Each structure stands twice: as structure tokens, then as C-alpha cells.
Amino acid sequence: MPLHVPPAPAPALRSIRTALGSPTAVREDRTPSLRSARTPLTAGDPLPVHVLEQAGARGTAARTRLTGWRFLIKDGDRAVAAxxxxxxxxxxxxSHFFEGPYLASTERALAQAEALPTPYQPRLLSVPGLYMLTLWLHADITADAAFELFAPGDVLIPLAPAPPGIAAHRPHRAADLLPLLTPRLSPGARLQATA
Structure with missing residues (x-):
């Protein structure tokens, strides 16, 4: 079933295209693949990026906040940066360009999502306290990309590298995975992890 990607704000895309044309922006972000590109670079596959603000402990609703739009930067048909x-x-x-393992992992998760029988609106969900990034498949395909709440039927696909104990590229119902993250995000859990 095809993914229903919400349109990125035109000024967001324009800012990325302008930065791609700026030697300063490309050089300062330490992205060697952008400097060594063999074809004109293109920005595609836009995804709204949300940060998990509240994981939904003890009957509270999980809540996110839109923090940006991410575009895969392609050299020909290969993603080389974001x-x-x-x-x-x-x-x-x-904001910035970057490279790393989440590029290939994002492409892989998008391909997984395309093969699912249910239509979804793709987003990225960052869980900074766990150094975790997931492909968030929002079940309401008509929702505004900035909508901050999870819908029944939402699916999360953790990207690699995933935190210990969480399998990368295994789809989870958001209602099942989010409660498992809550104890890991509590202040006590963070103190134990750093001790």
C-alpha cells in the first residue's frame, strides 16, 4: 500500500536546496559525501521529524513535538546524506546536513512500510533520551504533519542502530512499544544507566 507523504513546507525544501548550493554549508557540516558528489544533488523523501515529549506513562497520552523536516539528499539514485x-x-x-547509519536504515524502513497492506502517513520519531529514531507510521493519512498525538493503529519501526533490547526494523504497534520506553526514560533509569 503506498505511503501518503504529507507535503513538506515549500520554505523548508527551499532552505535545503539553497544550502546544497552553498559551498559553506556543505563544507561546514563535515559531510564528505556531499563534497565528493558526482551528479547534481537532489533533496527528496521529505519526512516530518517529531521528538517524543511524553511517552504516555500511567494512562497519559503519549505526546510529540514537530521539530523539523528531514530530506534525503541523493547523488543520482543513492542517498548520501540528509x-x-x-x-x-x-x-x-x-539546520544541518549529516551522514550516518540512519540514512540506509530510513530507506529500508520506508521500503518495509510500502509493503504493508495498510496505508500510513510516514514520519520520523526521535527519542533523544534513548538515542533512538523510529519511522512512525501514522494511521490517519489525512492528519496535519504537525499533529502531535498518536492514533490507534499507529506503528513504529525502530531504525538501526536501535537501543539494546529493541529490535531494529521490527514493526511494533505504538501502543505496545511506547509503554516499554517509559521506564527507560524515567530519571531513575537514566541515573542507573550512567552509573
């Missing part, structure tokens, strides 16, 4: 635009009081601005 670029992120962030909201500002005046609209959208380029």
Missing part, C-alpha cells in the same frame, strides 16, 4: 530544516518564528530555516 538535510534538516527547522521551524523558526519567521518560517523555516536550514
Amino acid at each position: 538535510g534538516e530544516a527547522m521551524p523558526t518564528p519567521d518560517g523555516w530555516a536550514f
